Amino acid sequence: MDNRFVLPQGIKIGHADDGCTGVTCILTDNAVGGVSVRGGAPGTRETDMLRADKSQGFVNAIVLSGGSAYGLEAACGVTEYLRERGVGFAVGDKVVPLVAQAILYDLNTPGEYRYPDKKMGYAAAKNAGANNIKFGAVGAGTGATVGKILGVVASSRGGIGGATLHFGDVFVSAVVAVNALGDVYDHKTGKIIAGARTADGKFLNTVECLTNGFFAAQMRDRAGTNTTIGCVMTNARLDKAGANRLADVAHDGLALSIRPVHTDADGDTLFALSAGDKEADGSVLAALAVETVALAVENAVRIK
Numbered sequence: 403m404d405n406r407f408v409l410p411q412g413i414k415i416g417h418a419d420d421g422c423t424g425v426t427c428i429l430t431d432n433a434v435g436g437v438s439v440r441g442g443a444p445g446t447r448e449t450d451m452l453r454a455d456k457s458q459g460f461v462n463a464i465v466l467s468g469g470s471a472y473g474l475e476a477a478c479g480v481t482e483y484l485r486e487r488g489v490g491f492a493v494g495d496k497v498v499p500l501v502a503q504a505i506l507y508d509l510n511t512p513g514e515y516r517y518p519d520k521k522m523g524y525a526a527a528k529n530a531g532a533n534n535i536k537f538g539a540v541g542a543g544t545g546a547t548v549g550k551i552l553g554v555v556a557s558s559r560g561g562i563g564g565a566t567l568h569f570g571d572v573f574v575s576a577v578v579a580v581n582a583l584g585d586v587y588d589h590k591t592g593k594i595i596a597g598a599r600t601a602d603g604k605f606l607n608t609v610e611c612l613t614n615g616f617f618a619a620q621m622r623d624r625a626g627t628n629t630t631i632g633c634v635m636t637n638a639r640l641d642k643a644g645a646n647r648l649a650d651v652a653h654d655g656l657a658l659s660i661r662p663v664h665t666d667a668d669g670d671t672l673f674a675l676s677a678g679d680k681e682a683d684g685s686v687l688a689a690l691a692v693e694t695v696a697l698a699v700e701n702a703v704r705i706k
Contacts, residue, residue, distance in 0.1 A: 407564045409532050410637040410677035416530030417541030418522045423468035423508050425476040425518040426541035427526035433677040435461035436645030440653050444669035445471050447503040454643040463501045464673045466542040466579050466631050468508035469517025477503040479523025504671040506581040506629040508545030537564050538705035546581035549597030551608045558596035563702030567694045572682040574690040576698040578632030582660045583667045586703050589658040589696045596703035609661050629669040634691045637678030649674035651688045655695025
C-alpha cells in the first residue's frame with residue numbers, strides 16, 4: 403500500500419514559526435469545507451461559515467495555530483495574502499477571502515506572550531506548497547505538548563503530524579497538531595507512546611489517574627491549556643453536508659489515539675476539505691478518515 407503523504411489537487415500546506423509557537427496554513431482552490439468542534443474549550447474563527455446549513459459552499463484556507471486566542475490574529479495575515487491575489491468571495495468590486503481557523507494553547511514561555519501574529523500567518527501562506535510537507539515540531543505543532551495532567555513540566559513533546567490512506571483511486575489525508583491534555587497511544591498496540599510522566603520517567607496513565615479526586619482537581623486547573631486541531635482532506639466529491647459528516651466522524655480517530663480526549667480542558671476541532679471528483683462510498687471514506695487521523699496523531703509525537 404502506498405502510504406506516502408499526498409494532497410488533493412489544488413491544496414497546499416505551509417508552515418511558519420519562531421521556535422516557540424507557530425502557524426500552519428492550508429490553502430485550497432475553492433474546496434468544499436466542513437467542521438466539527440468536540441472539545442469543551444475551543445478557540446475558532448469562521449466555523450459557523452462551514453456549517454451545512456449556511457449558504458457559502460467553499461472555503462479558501464484553513465489555519466491551524468498556536469497562541470491560544472491571541473493566535474487568531476494569524477488568520478488576518480492569510481486573509482491579506484489571499485486578498486492581494488484576488489482570491490475569495492466576490493462582493494461588488496471587493497473580494498473577501500474565506501478563512502477558517504482553530505487554535506491551540508502553547509503560551510508556555512514564562513513571563514512572555516509568544517503567539518502567531520498577522521506577519522507569521524502571511525508567511526505560512528506564502529510558504530505553502532504541495533510537496534515535501536514537513537511534520538514534527540514545526541508550524542502549529544512547534545510549541546505543542548501532550549499529557550499535561552501534572553502540567554507542562556511532566557508532559558511529552560507534541561507536534562504536527564500527517565498521514566494518507568488510499569482505497570482504489572480515492573484517498574484521505576490528515577494533518578493534526580497534537581497538544582492534548584491526554585496521553586497519545588499507539589492505537590494498534592494499546593501502548594502509551596507520549597504523555598504525562600512520573601519522576602522516574604515512566605508514563606503516568608492519565609485516564610487511570612482521573613478516577614482519583616486529586617487528579618480530577620488537577621484537570622480543572624488545566625482548563626483551556628491544551629487542544630488538538632487538524633484537517634482531513636480527500637479527493638472524493640462531497641457536498642457541504644458530506645464534508646461536515648466527514649469532519650464529525652474523523653474525531654473517532656482522535657479517540658483511538660488520545661485518551662482522554664474531548665475534555666473540558668481541550669478545544670478539539672477538526673476541519674474537512676473535499677477537493678476532487680472521485681466517487682466514494684461514505685462508509686469507506688469514513689473508515690479511511692478515522693484511521694488516517696489516528697495515524698497522523700501518532701506521527702506527530704514520533705517524529706524527532
